[in-house]
Amino acid sequence: MAERRRPRALEPEEKRVWRLYTQHVTPLRGEAPPPPPELPPAAPPAAPPPVARAAPPRRTHALPELGAGQAIGLDKATAERLRRGELPIEARLDLHGLTQAQAHDSLQRFLAGSQAQQRRCVLIITGKGFRAKDGAVQTGILRASVPRWLNEAPNRARILAFASARDRHGGGGALYVLLKRLR
Numbered sequence: 001m002a003e004r005r006r007p008r009a010l011e012p013e014e015k016r017v018w019r020l021y022t023q024h025v026t027p028l029r030g031e032a033p034p035p036p037p038e039l040p041p042a043a044p045p046a047a048p049p050p051v052a053r054a055a056p057p058r059r060t061h062a063l064p065e066l067g068a069g070q071a072i073g074l075d076k077a078t079a080e081r082l083r084r085g086e087l088p089i090e091a092r093l094d095l096h097g098l099t100q101a102q103a104h105d106s107l108q109r110f111l112a113g114s115q116a117q118q119r120r121c122v123l124i125i126t127g128k129g130f131r132a133k134d135g136a137v138q139t140g141i142l143r144a145s146v147p148r149w150l151n152e153a154p155n156r157a158r159i160l161a162f163a164s165a166r167d168r169h170g171g172g173g174a175l176y177v178l179l180k181r182l183r
Contacts, residue, residue, distance in 0.1 A: 074160050074178070082178050085166035087121040089176070090114070094125040095142050103142050107149055115158050115179045123165060128173035143173060150177065 010018065074082075081087050093110040095103040107124065114122050129140035149155060150162055158179055165174035 078178070079161060082121070082161055082176050083163045085169055085176060087176070087178070089121055089123045089169070090119040091117075092123045092125065095146070096125065096127050098142070100141060100145060103145070104149055107146065108155060111155055111158050111177070111179070115182060118182065120179055120181070122177050122179065123169055123174055124162075124177055125170050125174045128171070140173070146175060150175075 078087075091110070091114050093106065095106065098106060110122070110124075124146060126142040126146050127140045129138045129143055147162070150159060160178045160180055162175050162177045164172055165176055169176070
């Protein structure tokens, strides 16, 4: 048979809190509870330990907003290779059929995971939109939203540039995204 453990003794502060909590409680029947043991007054709270100051952020200014094909701080040769679709695509994310909330969440997780895996160039497939009954082409919601999401934190801090994909990779319904390397 297992041995029963004795409950641990209450700390003085716990006893004081319990006494405050139960001071207005009336027993349902029987005798009144015994008076609580006398305790020394509560000690003043100890001074908090000194807080280590965090290193200042590396960049104190906001990152400039990127547009498709812009490459701020990127050498011309790499920017041109990105626009031409000549960089090897190391991962793809297809957002077809997702709601905006699902797509936004998927995009953030995909970019974070790709950067953590040291991927450099990824392809985001948004879709081109759809053709309405009257023949007019409607721009897709995700196609319009993804460039904006790429410029939002924390995504903007992860990317160097993005550009519309070439026809062989989805054309206007896809984007090449060049990720920063983790250091």
